[in-house]
Amino acid sequence: MTTIKIFDTTLRDGEQSPGVNLNQLEKLEIAKQLERLGVDVMEAGFPASSQGDFDAVKKIADTVTTSTVAALARANKQDIDRAWDAIKGAKKPRIHVFIATSPIHMKDKLKKTPEEVIDIAVNMVSYAKSKCDDIEFSAEDASRSELPFLATIVEKVIDAGATVINLPDTVGYTTPKEYGAMFKYMKNHVKNIDQVDLSTHCHDDLGMALINSIAGVENGATQVEGTINGIGERAGNVALEEMAVTFEIRKDFYPFKTNLTLNEIKRTSDIISKLTGMVVPGNKAVVGRNAFAHESGIHQDGVLKNAQTYEIITPELVGVTSNSLVLGKHSGRHAFKDKMKQLGFSLDEDKVSVAFDQFKQLTDRKKEVTDDDLFVILMDVQTDIKARVQYQLNNFKVEYNSATSPTATVSLVTPNHDTIEGQGTGNGSVEALYNTIEELIEEQIQLTDFTLSSVGKGKDALAEVHVSMTVNDQPVSGRATAQDVLEASLNAFINAINRVFIIQVAEKE
Numbered sequence: 108m109t110t111i112k113i114f115d116t117t118l119r120d121g122e123q124s125p126g127v128n129l130n131q132l133e134k135l136e137i138a139k140q141l142e143r144l145g146v147d148v149m150e151a152g153f154p155a156s157s158q159g160d161f162d163a164v165k166k167i168a169d170t171v172t173t174s175t176v177a178a179l180a181r182a183n184k185q186d187i188d189r190a191w192d193a194i195k196g197a198k199k200p201r202i203h204v205f206i207a208t209s210p211i212h213m214k215d216k217l218k219k220t221p222e223e224v225i226d227i228a229v230n231m232v233s234y235a236k237s238k239c240d241d242i243e244f245s246a247e248d249a250s251r252s253e254l255p256f257l258a259t260i261v262e263k264v265i266d267a268g269a270t271v272i273n274l275p276d277t278v279g280y281t282t283p284k285e286y287g288a289m290f291k292y293m294k295n296h297v298k299n300i301d302q303v304d305l306s307t308h309c310h311d312d313l314g315m316a317l318i319n320s321i322a323g324v325e326n327g328a329t330q331v332e333g334t335i336n337g338i339g340e341r342a343g344n345v346a347l348e349e350m351a352v353t354f355e356i357r358k359d360f361y362p363f364k365t366n367l368t369l370n371e372i373k374r375t376s377d378i379i380s381k382l383t384g385m386v387v388p389g390n391k392a393v394v395g396r397n398a399f400a401h402e403s404g405i406h407q408d409g410v411l412k413n414a415q416t417y418e419i420i421t422p423e424l425v426g427v428t429s430n431s432l433v434l435g436k437h438s439g440r441h442a443f444k445d446k447m448k449q450l451g452f453s454l455d456e457d458k459v460s461v462a463f464d465q466f467k468q469l470t471d472r473k474k475e476v477t478d479d480d481l482f483v484i485l486m487d488v489q490t491d492i493k494a495r496v497q498y499q500l501n502n503f504k505v506e507y508n509s510a511t512s513p514t515a516t517v518s519l520v521t522p523n524h525d526t527i528e529g530q531g532t533g534n535g536s537v538e539a540l541y542n543t544i545e546e547l548i549e550e551q552i553q554l555t556d557f558t559l560s561s562v563g564k565g566k567d568a569l570a571e572v573h574v575s576m577t578v579n580d581q582p583v584s585g586r587a588t589a590q591d592v593l594e595a596s597l598n599a600f601i602n603a604i605n606r607v608f609i610i611q612v613a614e615k616e
């Protein structure tokens with residue numbers, strides 16, 4: 108069995124998903140969970156892209172101990188300096204330098220000749236090497252590059268000090284045969300290729316990211332790059348959980364394994380879904396809500412007789428647990444703390460108290476509090492969303508009837524502890540609430556995305572709302588859960604506005 112290294116780029120390429128905007132605390136939370144999952148490398152971000160991303164990458168680099176922490180940089184000195192400044196405190200830092208090598212990218216985007224691109228790549232890899240031992244070089248759009256040119260640049264950057272060579276299918280265009288052949292070509296034509304790890308990086312535009320990554324591995328790649336839940340630019344990246352579980356379930360067929368702790372997969376997927384607001388489709392392989400559900404009679408009959416008739420993956424393998432200890436109105440702090448540990452949270456006593464209070468308030472309204480409910484409460488408390496609010500909701504009212512526009516009344520406490528109240532209308536109840544707040548406060552708000560989903564199944568399921576917006580031109584996102592859809596919508600909106608204050612505090616710290 109060959110061990111394939113897992114390079115997780117959820118925090119960089121995953122964050123490039125439209126509408127996703129993680130703050131420093133959220134990125135750190137995800138990084139800690141990725142470490143627990145056992146990724147060999149995590150790409151924490153692109154420090155030159157913003158001060159916020161620089162700070163988040165630095166915080167992750169200073170916190171993570173077992174995984175390598177990588178930072179992305181264009182092939183220029185400023186980006187490389189920013190990347191190094193952000194990750195130099197890491198136990199295992201890696202600078203990831205990239206430049207495009209396909210004719211279309213070199214000519215139309217970079218406006219450089221192939222010879223100039225080689226020079227830049229070699230100079231920048233050796234510049235990065237003067238700072239950091241571990242250097243990954245990516246030939247962006249490798250799958251649409253000319254193979255002899257690709258082989259030349261790869262050989263030269265290895266001589267300049269690259270330790271990992273990544274050949275991305277940047278636009279998700281390649282096929283398994285073609286992608287595999289590219290790796291084979293490098294193995295056969297680059298004389299120093301055995302000094303480095305070869306890496307895949309596949310996007311899913313044609314739905315072939317997984318099979319293309321496997322083709323790369325079958326032809327010599329020893330590192331796979333991807334994201335959890337397959338999030339990422341456009342149609343996303345290869346879903347790493349699918350890759351790892353494929354190798355585990357089909358170890359009779361594929362001679363590969365990964366270092367991932369498979370039973371951390373579900374929890375990792377849940378955290379990333381909650382914090383990014385990218386809902387996992389019910390039928391998603393490995394982590395979807397229906398991945399282990401059997402609906403039809405013949406299947407249920409088969410599963411009852413022998414689960415393996417229709418179940419190739421056991422839920423336990425990926426950390427899907429059954430809920431044995433039911434928490435409700437009569438549960439106490441001990442049971443709550445026990446469940447908290449089972450769900451993988453370790454909060455200090457102050458935060459336990461905040462979370463326990465919120466749990467108790469929920470039990471007044473809900474018969475049974477599920478793991479999903481607790482997960483959102485604990486995650487909110489752990490990431491300090493409620494503890495650091497600046498605007499606070501006093502109360503709100505919406506008057507609705509089918510003949511007229513809904514009217515909302517909202518009362519808020521401002522960061523200066525003043526109480527303000529206003530009224531507004533909208534085409535729907537949520538719009539009426541949001542219009543009212545926009546009129547009430549000074550900040551300029553532009554809503555860009557709104558998603559509503561339910562946590563759990565019954566009539567008393569919690570509503571979860573995720574919004575993306577700009578507040579005074581700063582992109583932020585907000586999340587909230589509540590039993591009532593309007594309350595969740597309102598709190599998500601207020602949480603997003605409060606993010607601006609949280610970011611200011613984090614920047615000062």
Ligand SMILES: CC(=O)SCCNC(=O)CCNC(=O)[C@H](O)C(C)(C)COP(=O)(O)OP(=O)(O)OC[C@H]1O[C@@H](n2cnc3c(N)ncnc32)[C@H](O)[C@@H]1OP(=O)(O)O
Nearest residue numbers: 123153155156157181182183205206207216217247277340
């Ligand atoms: C395939 C990928 O996933 S690549 C990673 C994509 N991620 C991101 O873009 C992160 C978010 N991006 C950003 O915040 C901004 O684009 C920044 C800060 C990185 C750059 O912003 P700006 O300096 O305003 O440049 P802008 O994005 O408009 O254009 C990119 C410039 O970088 C150049 N460039 C692109 N890739 C590279 C590279 N790998 N190496 C060197 N230069 C590059 C482009 O040719 C262009 O240069 P030009 O200004 O001379 O025409």
Ligand SMILES: CC(C)C(=O)C(=O)O
Nearest residue numbers: 205245247248275277
């Ligand atoms: C920056 C590189 C590695 C990338 O994300 C891509 O080419 O898709």
Ligand SMILES: [Mg+2]
Nearest residue numbers: 120277308340
């Ligand atoms: Mg990519």
